[in-house]
Amino acid sequence: MRVPVEAALRLGRGPAAIQCLTKGRFDTRLADMAEGRSPRDFFYGFLGLVERGHDARFQQTDGAYDGFSGRLVHGCERLMSRLTGLSRRQHVLRELEPDWRDAATMISFTDHFSLTLGDVMRSERDHPFAVGLFHGLSDIENRMPAFGHLLSGGYVARALSGLDHIGFFGPGDRSEAIRRYGLAPERTSVFPFGIDTDFWVPGEEDVPDVPFLLSVGSDPSRDYATLVAAPIAAPVHIVTRLPVTVPADRPNVKVLAGHYFKSPLDDVGLRRLYRQASVVVVALQDVFQPTGYSVCLQAMACGKPVVLTDIKGLWSPGLYRDGEHCLLVPPGDPGAIGEAVGRILGDPDLAVALGAAARGVTLREFPLARMDDGLEALVGLART
Numbered sequence: 001m002r003v004p005v006e007a008a009l010r011l012g013r014g015p016a017a018i019q020c021l022t023k024g025r026f027d028t029r030l031a032d033m034a035e036g037r038s039p040r041d042f043f044y045g046f047l048g049l050v051e052r053g054h055d056a057r058f059q060q061t062d063g064a065y066d067g068f069s070g071r072l073v074h075g076c077e078r079l080m081s082r083l084t085g086l087s088r089r090q091h092v093l094r095e096l097e098p099d100w101r102d103a104a105t106m107i108s109f110t111d112h113f114s115l116t117l118g119d120v121m122r123s124e125r126d127h128p129f130a131v132g133l134f135h136g137l138s139d140i141e142n143r144m145p146a147f148g149h150l151l152s153g154g155y156v157a158r159a160l161s162g163l164d165h166i167g168f169f170g171p172g173d174r175s176e177a178i179r180r181y182g183l184a185p186e187r188t189s190v191f192p193f194g195i196d197t198d199f200w201v202p203g204e205e206d207v208p209d210v211p212f213l214l215s216v217g218s219d220p221s222r223d224y225a226t227l228v229a230a231p232i233a234a235p236v237h238i239v240t241r242l243p244v245t246v247p248a249d250r251p252n253v254k255v256l257a258g259h260y261f262k263s264p265l266d267d268v269g270l271r272r273l274y275r276q277a278s279v280v281v282v283a284l285q286d287v288f289q290p291t292g293y294s295v296c297l298q299a300m301a302c303g304k305p306v307v308l309t310d311i312k313g314l315w316s317p318g319l320y321r322d323g324e325h326c327l328l329v330p331p332g333d334p335g336a337i338g339e340a341v342g343r344i345l346g347d348p349d350l351a352v353a354l355g356a357a358a359r360g361v362t363l364r365e366f367p368l369a370r371m372d373d374g375l376e377a378l379v380g381l382a383r384t
Helices: 025-035 044-050 069-082 090-100 111-121 136-144 147-153 157-162 169-183 223-231 267-276 293-301 333-346 348-365 368-381
Strands: 018-022 056-060 103-110 129-134 165-168 188-189 214-215 235-241 253-257 279-284 307-308 327-329
Touching: 018 044, 018 090, 018 111, 018 333, 025 056, 044 056, 044 368, 056 090, 056 111, 069 090, 069 147, 069 307, 090 136, 103 368, 111 129, 111 136, 111 157, 129 279, 129 368, 136 169, 157 169, 165 267, 169 188, 169 307, 223 235, 235 267, 267 279, 267 293, 293 307, 293 348, 307 333, 333 348
Parallel strands: 018 056, 018 103, 103 129, 129 165, 165 188, 214 235, 214 279, 235 253, 279 307, 307 327
Antiparallel strands: none
16 A cells, blocks of 8 residues: 655644644544555545645644643633534634744644634634635534534634634535535635545455345434334344334344454455445434445445435535436335345345446446545635
């Protein structure tokens, strides 16, 4: 697996012209990449920036703060997050200020920290060009508790005003956010997600004698209740950190707790499951967030037939043709999922055709280079 030589030196604290802000320990992923055990997907184009000679740094925004006062601040932040449903981590930016003060661009890759970035930058007279990327901006306030709306006092709209540019992972979320928050369209764009098709590839695995269905993901917008209720006789394997209620009369449904940083299931193990599965189901709630795109693209890149919920926030509306690249089902319809799975399991030729078409459309439309190009384009906005 190709890894930029300088990448390991550009993770964590330090000044740079381009400050990329996200959560998670990406030094772990980088080490796994060097051994061919992890894809490049979740660096969101950062590695491409390094390879193209940009002065960029990837910084972590989660985790506790140092010292007694830091732990006190962190505790207050967590309390407010529970009350409002909003994670505000202004203290992170204050700690990182020596690194970003002279930067040209700051880019946040997570929803709540993008709001934190905007909230802090709106009070800064001179600050780097601030870009907030959102996976589901239009759904944030919908998920807040009623009391949280009172406590937040219009925080989301205020925070958005402090961002110089706002990026979205799906066109549905972008359109709804423009309408809801009165955003100027020219301040917004859709960020082109790509997949590492050199890692997520078809392969020969020890396929079980009994075909099984696989569903993966821990985003709150997953709809495992509908999947569990679907009339499917084959084994159903769900990999998630979310709580899933499985009735006693559904012994074929098994739940495996899974997350890259918090379980034994690494990316190689996940790829093995994709390859072994007969069908991958991406069951989603009908939200504006383009949820499920990474799992769907990973499975399709592995040449697997996919059953996908056709939600209003789908990241590629009109691109995936039902019956050609995948099988699309309406939201909240257990019967439709059961029927789609039954079609694939009962028709080996259809399964092979869907898998081949899935791999083909992923190679054409979602190569990793498009994400590298997209991030470089955002960096270029600071100069216009």
